[in-house]
Amino acid sequence: MGNxxxxxxxxxxxxxxxxxxxxxxxxSSQGAILVLGGAEH
Known part of the structure; x- marks a missing residue:
């Protein structure tokens, strides 16, 4: 089974x-390209 x-x-x-x-x-460790969002409260 491939990645x-x-x-x-x-x-x-x-x-x-x-x-x-x-x-x-x-x-990320599996090679995905990430777009991350987060918010500080």
């Missing part, structure tokens, strides 16, 4: 913490 995420662009909102941050780290 289907490598080179794909993924947009994640709320990437500054929690599950979204972990997802961003995982996808």
């Amino acid at each position: 289907n995420i490598e080179g794909k662009v993924v947009v994640i909102t709320g990437a500054s913490s929690g599950l979204d941050e972990a997802t961003a780290r995982l996808l």
